[in-house]
Amino acid sequence: MELVSILAFLSAMAWLVVIGVIALVVVRAVRARAGAKSLASGGLWIGLAILAAVLISTLAAGLVFIQPSERGVVISATQGGIRNEALQPGLHWVVPFAENVIPYTIARQTYTMSVVPEESDVFRDDAVEARTSDGQIVHVDASVIFAINPNEVVDVHIRWQNRYINGMVRPVVRGIIRDAVAQFGIEQVYSSHRLQLTNIIAEELQVRFQANGLELIDFVMRNIAFSAEYADSVEQKQIAEQLAQQAAFTVEQRRQEAEQARQVAQGLADAAVIRAEGEAQARLVQAEAEAEALRMLAEAIAQNPNILTLEYIQKLAPNVQVMLVPADNPFLLPLPSLNP
Numbered sequence: 176m177e178l179v180s181i182l183a184f185l186s187a188m189a190w191l192v193v194i195g196v197i198a199l200v201v202v203r204a205v206r207a208r209a210g211a212k213s214l215a216s217g218g219l220w221i222g223l224a225i226l227a228a229v230l231i232s233t234l235a236a237g238l239v240f241i242q243p244s245e246r247g248v249v250i251s252a253t254q255g256g257i258r259n260e261a262l263q264p265g266l267h268w269v270v271p272f273a274e275n276v277i278p279y280t281i282a283r284q285t286y287t288m289s290v291v292p293e294e295s296d297v298f299r300d301d302a303v304e305a306r307t308s309d310g311q312i313v314h315v316d317a318s319v320i321f322a323i324n325p326n327e328v329v330d331v332h333i334r335w336q337n338r339y340i341n342g343m344v345r346p347v348v349r350g351i352i353r354d355a356v357a358q359f360g361i362e363q364v365y366s367s368h369r370l371q372l373t374n375i376i377a378e379e380l381q382v383r384f385q386a387n388g389l390e391l392i393d394f395v396m397r398n399i400a401f402s403a404e405y406a407d408s409v410e411q412k413q414i415a416e417q418l419a420q421q422a423a424f425t426v427e428q429r430r431q432e433a434e435q436a437r438q439v440a441q442g443l444a445d446a447a448v449i450r451a452e453g454e455a456q457a458r459l460v461q462a463e464a465e466a467e468a469l470r471m472l473a474e475a476i477a478q479n480p481n482i483l484t485l486e487y488i489q490k491l492a493p494n495v496q497v498m499l500v501p502a503d504n505p506f507l508l509p510l511p512s513l514n515p
Contacts (some may be wrong), residue, residue: 186228186231186232186234186235186236189224189227189228189231189232190228190232192224192227192228193221193224193225193228196221196224197221197224232271233271233272234271236271236272237268237269237270237271238266238267238268239262239266239267239268239269239276240265240266240267241262241263241264241265241267241276241278242264242278243264244280244281244282245264245278245279245280245281246261246262246263246264246278246279246281246323246325246328247261247262247267247276247277247278247279248261248262248276248277248278248279248328248329248332249261249262249269249274249275249276250274250275250276250277251269251270251273251274252270252273252274253270253273253274257329257332257333258274258329259329260329261279261325261328261329262276277332279323279328279331279332280323281322281323281324281325281328282322283320283321283322283392284320284321284322284340285318285319285320286318286319286321286340286344286345286348287301287316287317287318287319287397288301288302288303288315288316288317288318288345288348288349289301289302289316289397289398290302290314290316290398290400291316294316302314302315302316302400303315303316303317303348303349303352303353305352305353305356305357306353306356306357307356307357307359307360307361307364308357308358308359308360309360309361311360311361311401311402311405312401312402312405313356313361313364313365313399313400313401313402314399314400314401315352315356315396315398315399315400316396316397316398316399316400317348317352317376317394317395317396317397318394318395318397319344319348319380319391319393319394319395320391320392320393320394320395321344321384321389321390321391321392322389322390322392323339323388323389323390324385324388324389324390327388328388330388331387331388331389334387334388335387339387339388339389343387343389344384344389347380347383347384347387348380351376351379351380351383352376354379355372355375355376355379356372358372358375359371359372361401361405364399365399365401369396369399372396373394373396376394376396377391377393377394380394
C-alpha cells in the first residue's frame with residue numbers, strides 16, 4: 176500500500192535528517208567555539224530530530240498492509256513466537272520491532288516439470304522418469320495447479336515456511352506419478368488407460384496436498400515420452416500393422432471381385448437356362464399347334480376329299496397361266512390319289 180511505503184520512506188529520510196542535524200551542530204560548534212548554551216540548543220535540535228525519526232520509524236514498523244491475494248503470518252516475540260491467526264487483507268497494526276509479518280500468496284500457482292528446459296520451473300530437463308509394470312521407461316511432462324489454503328497459512332509456515340514448493344509439492348508430485356505409472360503397462364499408459372492414470376494421480380495429490388495445507392486445483396498430464404528403443408519398436412509395429420491391414424484389404428478386394436465375377440457368371444447361367452426353357456416352351460407350343468393343325472386338316476380332308484386337290488393346286492406357282500409339258504405326257508399332271 177502507498178501509505179506504508181510512504182512511511183518507510185519518511186522513516187529513512189528522518190534518520191538522514193538526524194545525521195545531518197548532528198553533523199551541522201558539531202560543525203557550528205567547532206567553528207564558533209560556542210559555549211554551553213549553544214551546545215544545549217544544538218542538542219535540543221538533535222533530540223527533536225531523533226524523536227521525530229523514532230516516531231516515524233515506529234509508525235512505519237507497526238503498520239502492515241496485506242494484499243487481497245495474500246495472508247500475513249505474524250512472527251511475534253510476545254505471543255509464543257507466532258500468532259495463531261493470519262492477517263486478512265487490509266491495513267493492520269502490529270507491535271513495532273516485536274512482531275514481523277511474512278506475507279504468503281493464496282493465489283493459484285503452477286509448478287511444471289517438463290523435458291523442455293524453458294517450460295520447466297527449474298530451467299532444465301525435469302520430466303518425471305517412471306517405469307511401467309512391464310519394465311518400460313517413460314518420461315512424463317506434467318503441471319500442477321495449486322494454492323495455499325487461506326485457513327491453513329499459519330500451519331504451512333510452521334511446517335514448510337517458504338520451502339513448500341521444493342520441499343513438498345515437487346517431491347510429492349514426482350513420487351505419486353511414479354507410483355501411478357507402475358500400475359499400468361506401457362500400451363495402457365499411452366492409449367487406453369491414460370485418462371484413468373491421470374485421475375489416479377489427481378485423487379492422490381488431492382489427499383496429500385490437503386494434509387499439508389494446500390488445495391489442488393488441477394493436474395495436467397502434458398505429455399508422455401518413451402525411450403528411443405521403444406519408440407522405434409512402436410514405429411515398426413505400426414508399420415507392420417499397416418502392411419497387414421493393406422494385405423487384408425487386398426485379399427478382401429480380390430474376394431469381392433471373385434464374388435462379383437461369380438455372381439455375373441451365375442446371372443448369365445440363369446439367363447441361359449431361362450432362355451432355353453423359353454425356347455423349349457415355345458417349340459412345344461409350336462409343335463402342339465402344328466399337331467392340332469394337322470389333326471384338323473386330316474378331319475377336313477376326311478369329310479371333303481377335294482380339299483387335297485385344292486391344296487395340290489395351290490402348291491403350284493400361283494402366277495403360272497401356261498405350262499409346257501412334253502408331248503408324250505398328258506395335259507394335266509396326275510393328281511394324287513385319295514385312296515390308299
